[in-house]
Every structure is written in structure tokens, then in C-alpha cells.
Amino acid sequence: MSLLGAFGVVLLSAMPPAPPKADHPPCDDLSQPAAWKPMWGTAPAEALALEGRRALRLPCNLKGTKHERASWDRELKLDLTACQGLQFDLFCADASPVSHFSLYLHSGDGWYATGFAPEVAGQWCHVKIDKTDTRMEGTPAGWGVVDTIRVSAWRGANRDTEFYIANLGLLGADASIAIIRGESAAKTRPGEAGSVATFTKAVADTLDRLGLAYAVISDLDVTPERLKGKKIVVLPHNPGLPDPVAAAIGDFLRGGGKLVSFYAPPWQLRDLVGVAGGDHVPQKYRGHFAEIRAVGERLMGMPKAAKQLSWNILRVQPIEGKSRVVANWFNDKGEPTGDAAIIVSEHAIHMTHVLLSDDLANKDRLVLSLLGHFEPKLWEQVANATLSRIGRIGRFDRIEYLDETAKALKARAAGFLAQGKFPEAIASAAEAHQAAISAYCASQKPLKGEHRAFWCHSAFGPAGMTWDESIKLLADNGFTAILPNMLWGGLAYYESGVLPVAPEVKEKGDQIAKCVAACRKHGVQCHVWKVNYNMGWNAPKDFLARMKAEGRTQVMFGGKAEPTWLCPSHPDNQKLEIDAMVEVATRYDVDGIHFDYIRYPGPEGCFCPGCRERFEKVLGAKVANWPADTRKDDAVRAKWLDFRREQITKVVSATAEQVRKAKPKVKISAAVFPNWAVDRDGVGQDWKLWCERGWLDFVCPMDYTPHIASFENLVKQQREWAGKVPVYPGIGLGVWPPGDNIVKLIDFIAVTRKLGTTGFTIFEYTAPVARDIVPLCGKGITRP
Numbered sequence: 001m002s003l004l005g006a007f008g009v010v011l012l013s014a015m016p017p018a019p020p021k022a023d024h025p026p027c028d029d030l031s032q033p034a035a036w037k038p039m040w041g042t043a044p045a046e047a048l049a050l051e052g053r054r055a056l057r058l059p060c061n062l063k064g065t066k067h068e069r070a071s072w073d074r075e076l077k078l079d080l081t082a083c084q085g086l087q088f089d090l091f092c093a094d095a096s097p098v099s100h101f102s103l104y105l106h107s108g109d110g111w112y113a114t115g116f117a118p119e120v121a122g123q124w125c126h127v128k129i130d131k132t133d134t135r136m137e138g139t140p141a142g143w144g145v146v147d148t149i150r151v152s153a154w155r156g157a158n159r160d161t162e163f164y165i166a167n168l169g170l171l172g173a174d175a176s177i178a179i180i181r182g183e184s185a186a187k188t189r190p191g192e193a194g195s196v197a198t199f200t201k202a203v204a205d206t207l208d209r210l211g212l213a214y215a216v217i218s219d220l221d222v223t224p225e226r227l228k229g230k231k232i233v234v235l236p237h238n239p240g241l242p243d244p245v246a247a248a249i250g251d252f253l254r255g256g257g258k259l260v261s262f263y264a265p266p267w268q269l270r271d272l273v274g275v276a277g278g279d280h281v282p283q284k285y286r287g288h289f290a291e292i293r294a295v296g297e298r299l300m301g302m303p304k305a306a307k308q309l310s311w312n313i314l315r316v317q318p319i320e321g322k323s324r325v326v327a328n329w330f331n332d333k334g335e336p337t338g339d340a341a342i343i344v345s346e347h348a349i350h351m352t353h354v355l356l357s358d359d360l361a362n363k364d365r366l367v368l369s370l371l372g373h374f375e376p377k378l379w380e381q382v383a384n385a386t387l388s389r390i391g392r393i394g395r396f397d398r399i400e401y402l403d404e405t406a407k408a409l410k411a412r413a414a415g416f417l418a419q420g421k422f423p424e425a426i427a428s429a430a431e432a433h434q435a436a437i438s439a440y441c442a443s444q445k446p447l448k449g450e451h452r453a454f455w456c457h458s459a460f461g462p463a464g465m466t467w468d469e470s471i472k473l474l475a476d477n478g479f480t481a482i483l484p485n486m487l488w489g490g491l492a493y494y495e496s497g498v499l500p501v502a503p504e505v506k507e508k509g510d511q512i513a514k515c516v517a518a519c520r521k522h523g524v525q526c527h528v529w530k531v532n533y534n535m536g537w538n539a540p541k542d543f544l545a546r547m548k549a550e551g552r553t554q555v556m557f558g559g560k561a562e563p564t565w566l567c568p569s570h571p572d573n574q575k576l577e578i579d580a581m582v583e584v585a586t587r588y589d590v591d592g593i594h595f596d597y598i599r600y601p602g603p604e605g606c607f608c609p610g611c612r613e614r615f616e617k618v619l620g621a622k623v624a625n626w627p628a629d630t631r632k633d634d635a636v637r638a639k640w641l642d643f644r645r646e647q648i649t650k651v652v653s654a655t656a657e658q659v660r661k662a663k664p665k666v667k668i669s670a671a672v673f674p675n676w677a678v679d680r681d682g683v684g685q686d687w688k689l690w691c692e693r694g695w696l697d698f699v700c701p702m703d704y705t706p707h708i709a710s711f712e713n714l715v716k717q718q719r720e721w722a723g724k725v726p727v728y729p730g731i732g733l734g735v736w737p738p739g740d741n742i743v744k745l746i747d748f749i750a751v752t753r754k755l756g757t758t759g760f761t762i763f764e765y766t767a768p769v770a771r772d773i774v775p776l777c778g779k780g781i782t783r784p
């Protein structure tokens, strides 16, 4: 860049203040901007020194350009095997042109990918890239052979911006606890890769809440060397633990190290762990495995019981003289099942299912009692951390929210800490913090006239509650609407004349009728949610077979059949979607109908013979190279993308026309992907058009991000796209650590109010949410 250009940049954009001083060594001192190679028309990075501290300026040239993201690749050999992840400081004065930021780490034939965001605009923010938060693309070869960092800012608007990073380094490199992540499962048991990620994350989240540092080591990377200096190894869910890993853990245990394992114990080490047996035992009924209850001589600080609704266990028994049972499984009626939940030996503690994130307070204490049994000084560490966090709520250093109850509990906790009674101190501190959160929730103010909705994925409502109880709870706590998922691509949970009817309807009744009756009684709106096209896991086999035989299911770009997705261009499928939506609107006293999955699965769909035929008809010519030309030939590509959009739009417009005629008061809405500008091509979802044409009465973009700044940017942009149609943004409770739920939710609702959306939609209404979240909302933020 020329001097003038560089000078121009300095004049035009506000320079950030100096970044904070790092307390970790850098892995790139950011002095070589040319090493950050720009991709696809992205502008080059620049190095700066701000008061002597290094920072990298990353300009996002999005205005008038075509690339979907500004992106830079830094080739850098990193060994992240024995740490928690990466950390850096981030500054962005205006992230609004960016839909979201991503960080990718290249390894082998794949990537580890995750998102990040500046939490506060115009300030340096600390970013932690946690390995357990990453998803895998392709087949990465482990964390020890990362060779490239890719940072991307995805296009959200046609405007330029820039961001800065500083202090790029490793996170958690010297922790005494190592969590082993079962990444070998991605190769050997692809179906397990998702649950490996989920249950590893559940353990990592628990340690985060306890304030304990840890490293996460992939099972592809475990060596005796890398376990040196660690005190405890945790196996959160490691199906098919590779033999060399088991051998390294065996040496670690014989050398005085300890193991905490979940679900499948390492079979190669069953003698050291002290377990026998190993039958897979599914639940006989829901609630069969409902509680982990301490028995016999309890471990220090172990709760009497922790609730956990497990759907199966791996049954093992202790070995006499080597190990003993310290907790058993009980059912939801409080009766013993006779199965061991936790077994302790000299070297190891084993739990017979994965750790689930229900009953968090007791679960945290349970995990601490397992770790503290082997490493007692963790107790003091956690006690100090828990006390210091009482009443510290939310993202900023807000004032402590301590009412009289919380203050008294805090004093009590401090007393226990002074006497060295750590479990008691932690329990009191946790109670004090809960009291503080309750006081914080009660200090929130409701806003009149808001549309406050919940999606509910189960057609039967939150588990263990009737529709009447579920809807009453919403009404009592100031919620105004529910969107229950009552029909899919190939199944209905009501007496449908169009779709196959779920067998449960015979036994449990017509679920729309039940939900609507409860809604009418308690004054809550009912907008029935349909999953379009996707026949998911629940369509009857004969229906799936018939759809496939009739050429009505999708075929992906590479030729792979996708037998559970209906082809959007098939006229019979369009009719089926429209008829089902109209049936619900006309047959029941609903307030609305709600589209979901009203799109293609991705750029890969649909390339079935029918799509080809129908597209060539529209094109008025044969496609010479099918399907390659739909990507390579610009003219064909543009027509192809239009064609896809039109197929989806037809269903929306025809449904709207028919429903408006038959039942003009019924509202029509849709759950949509957040970034219309990109998703209109990617999944053929043209929801801006649907708003412009008046086919939608409100729209719920699924803004499932844990980052409040990203959420704010998305909603701002979406309001422009939606024009006069209200946007009730989707807030995802599952995307941030569950312990933060209510506090984060309040922050996100505050953003919708700041931007004047007049409503929001929360994903989703479940039994734990009904118990833990809804009543806390009702205390303040949604107070009726």
C-alpha cells in the first residue's frame, strides 16, 4: 500500500487505543502483515504499533465487492494439543457490516471451525477460542499439526469496516486437568462425532462454571509426554478409545495420575479402573434413569442426589477389593434401579452414562466431588472462585446485585471458607448467587404490547406437562404466543386429511386441538409450526418409500440421494406443503401458521432428474454439462438460483393467497435463516421478497449466536430487509453455556427493545426451561 493510502486510512478511520498488556506469550507477534494472506479479493492486513504494542488491522472491503467474506490465512505451525485453545484481543468500532466472524484452524485434510465476535463495540474485548466449541469440517489430523489460522468476516451489508487483533496466543497451556476429546470417532464412528462434541463440551462447561483451568487433548494426539504434569485425565465420551491412548493413560495411572471417565470405561484398563461387565441398558420407560443418588460412604462434598434424565447406561459392576459403588441410579418415582451410577477405585472414578446438563447446581457439585476426591486442593480453588463471583452478573462489571437474602448467604459462605469448610462454603455461595440472580431478574422491567413467543419442538409440549399446564405457565409469566411443531414433511400430530397421522394421535389425541384449547383458555396465541419438505426422523417408512419411488425426494449435487427431503420443484410436493398449511389454518381456531425449513437443505440440493427437466423447460434449452454448469456457467448459474428461489416462493405465495381468502385473520409467519443476502442463493430462501409482497405477517430469523454484538447486527440488518413486516428475532437458549441462560436472555431481549422489534421468539420451550427460565422471566422482563 502506498504511503498516501496508508495515510488516508489513518485519517478516515478512528485508530483504536493501545491493546491491553498480554499475560500470555504470543504465538504470532503480528509484525509481519504480509504473512496474513488475503483471499478472494480481500484487502491486505496491516501491522501497527499502538503505544509500542503490536496490533494487526484487518480491513473488510465489502462495499461494491463480490466476495462473501473478508478472509485472511496465516500459515503458522501450532501445537494446540495440550491446551484449551487460543486467545486474543479484538477491537471493532463498527461490526454492523459483518454478519458474523469465524476462525478456522487447518489441520490435515480438514478444519476446526468456530465463531467469535467483539462483545462491545469500540473497546478491546478478550476472545477465547475454546477447542471444545469448534466443529470439524473434513477430517482434521489433530491439534498438534495445525498449520494455518484463517480469520473471516462474513458479508452482512454492502459497507466497509475493519477490525484489529492483538495478543494472539495459547489458552490454558499449564492446567492440571486434561479432557480427552474422542476425535478419532469422526473416522471410525462418524455417527458418534456429534455426541463426542456435545458431551465433551458438557464437561468443559462444568469446569468453566467451577472456574477450573483445563487442557483439551484430542485422542489423536495423546502421548505419555503430553500427559506429563497433568494430575487428572477426564474421558467425557470416548467410544472406541484407540489402544495407544489407553496404553498412555495406563502408564499415567500407574505413575500416580488419576482418571475420571464417563459412559464407556476404557476397556483395555478395566482392572485399573476397577469395573466389570459392560451391558448396554436402554431405559425401559422415560424416567427409568432419573437421578444419581449417593449410597454408602459418600465422597467429600458429594450431593445427596443429582437429577439426570438418561436414556440409557452402560451397566458395570465394581470389583471386590478394588472398587466400590458411591452412587446408584434411581427412577423418577425415587425407586432404586439396582444399577450403579458411580464407581470409585484407587486410580479412577467411573460414571455409567455421559454427563448431561440438567440440574446444573447439583451436577457441578457432583463433578467437583469426583475431581476433588483425587485432588483435594481443587476444593479451595473453587471455593475462592465461587465466592468472588457472587452477584457478578452478565458481561460487564456491573454492580453486585445483592439483596438482603443474598448478602446474608454470602456472609455465611465467607464464614465457612474461613473455617476451611469448602463444600459448605461453595453451597452457600451458590445459593447466594442464585438469590442475587433472582433479585436481578426482579429488577427488570417489562415492556407493554410485546409479542413474546416460544417455539416448542415437541408436538406434546414440554415433557411431563399437559398442554393446559404448559400454556398456563406461559400466560402467568407474561408470554403471549407459542409456536408448537405439529406437522412435518411427512407426518402430522393431528387428524390430518393430507399427511400421514402420527400413531400417538390415537392414544394421546389431536395435539393441535389440545394446544389451541389451552391457548384459548389462557389467552395465548397459537401459531402452528410446520417443518416443510424435511421428513426428518419421523415419517412412516411406507410414505418415505412411496415418495422415493415417485421421484419426489431430493438428489444432491454429487448424485447422492437424500431420501428424507422432498424435492421443492415437484408440483405434487408443492401441493402437499400448501394443502397441509391451509388445512391447519382452516380447520382449527389458530392465530397463525408458521413455516420452517422453507428452503433447500443447502447449495447441494436439488439435482434430481425432475429438477433438471423442469429447469431446462424454464431455461428453454438443455444444460450442456449437468449439473456442473449450474455452478460454472455464470448465465446458467443465475437462472438456476432464480429457479430454486421460485420453487420455494411458490409455496409461500400460494399458501398466503388461500389462507388470506379463507381465514383473513390467520397470521402467516416463517422461521428463516439470518443472512438473507447470502442465504437467498445458498438455500433459495427469498424472505425479503415474501415480506415485500405481504405474504408474511411477521418473520422470525433464527439468530442463534451467543454473541450479543452479532445478534444486534443481524437484527438491525433484518429489520431493513423485512421493511414494514415485524421481525421477532429468534433467540437460541442452547447456544451459550446453560448456566448463563437467564442473564444472557435478558441481555438479548434488551437488544430487541433497543432496536424496537416489539417482540422476540425463544428457542425453545422444554421442561427445564419451563422450570428454570420462564418463572425468572415472569419476575421482571416479561412480568404480566
Ligand SMILES: [Zn+2]
Residues within 6 Å of the ligand: 553, 554, 555, 567, 568, 569, 570, 606, 607, 608, 609, 610, 611
Ligand atoms: Zn429435485
